[in-house]
Amino acid sequence: MSASTLAQPERPAYLADTHTGLPMPSRPVFDDPADERRHRKQRLAAALRLFGKYEFDEGISGHISVRDPEHPDRFWVNPFGVSFNRVKVRDLICVDHTGTVVDGRFPVNPSAFVIHSAIHRRTPRADAAAHAHTPHVRALGSLHRLLEPLDQESAAFYQDQVLYTDYRGPSISAEQGEDIAEKLGERRAILLAHHGLITVGATIEEAVHWFFSYDGCAHTQLLAMAAGRPRALRPAQARAAKDGFGDEQLGWFSFQLRYQEITEEQPDLLEE
Numbered sequence: 001m002s003a004s005t006l007a008q009p010e011r012p013a014y015l016a017d018t019h020t021g022l023p024m025p026s027r028p029v030f031d032d033p034a035d036e037r038r039h040r041k042q043r044l045a046a047a048l049r050l051f052g053k054y055e056f057d058e059g060i061s062g063h064i065s066v067r068d069p070e071h072p073d074r075f076w077v078n079p080f081g082v083s084f085n086r087v088k089v090r091d092l093i094c095v096d097h098t099g100t101v102v103d104g105r106f107p108v109n110p111s112a113f114v115i116h117s118a119i120h121r122r123t124p125r126a127d128a129a130a131h132a133h134t135p136h137v138r139a140l141g142s143l144h145r146l147l148e149p150l151d152q153e154s155a156a157f158y159q160d161q162v163l164y165t166d167y168r169g170p171s172i173s174a175e176q177g178e179d180i181a182e183k184l185g186e187r188r189a190i191l192l193a194h195h196g197l198i199t200v201g202a203t204i205e206e207a208v209h210w211f212f213s214y215d216g217c218a219h220t221q222l223l224a225m226a227a228g229r230p231r232a233l234r235p236a237q238a239r240a241a242k243d244g245f246g247d248e249q250l251g252w253f254s255f256q257l258r259y260q261e262i263t264e265e266q267p268d269l270l271e272e
Contacts, residue, residue, distance in 0.1 A: 079106030
């Protein structure tokens with residue numbers, strides 16, 4: 001039998017027009033909102049487990065949200081008091097913009113509600129938001145320094161981040177949540193001085209990838225600053241790097257590798 005007669009594996013659908021030149025698969029399209037909801041909840045649970053695995057947890061702090069595909073005034077988020085390392089799809093809660101838990105058996109973290117509800121309401125393109133207090137972003141925020149374009153990865157945030165310095169204690173007031181969302185605007189990241197980091201995206205995959213990337217870039221910048229005087233990319237170089245490493249489709253696809261990793265390691269997270 002010749003090689004030409006052998007059954008060939010089905011090729012996945014690839015984007016033909018991606019300017020990055022990378023053979024990235026297309027994002028899934030859903031006919032049924034229930035299927036899309038399940039998809040988003042699975043990615044949310046996986047993202048939370050990843051935050052736990054990489055020690056982004058800090059007690060009760062930290063939350064990731066994704067907008068409900070059928071009810072845009074609602075979002076899914078991790079429940080208050082459940083460890084990142086233990087959360088499952090069935091534990092996730094759905095919250096409306098009054099703060100009412102409309103689906104789920106756990107309460108919502110007040111900070112998660114005031115921050116995420118304001119972001120989802122003010123920024124229609126932000127279908128997801130990720131927030132945590134990692135050592136690297138806390139250290140960078142204490143210096144009142146944003147990421148500098150020291151390399152390709154950090155250039156993804158070039159002119160697409162903002163520093164928030166109006167710290168007023170734990171973010172539990174609606175007023176502060178609105179202020180944070182307003183300062184974030186259409187950017188993909190807001191570094192909260194003396195607090196932590198928030199990243200957003202058009203998908204949960206994208207938002208979570210930006211968080212991982214920003215945290216890693218903060219670590220790199222702190223190391224470079226400790227070692228000497230780092231030299232940043234020139235503006236034209238930074239824009240060229242951002243065009244590739246800041247690509248939204250690349251951000252979405254990059255999460256898929258982490259999703260494969262965590263679902264194979266911890267398949268119980270998918271329990272509904």
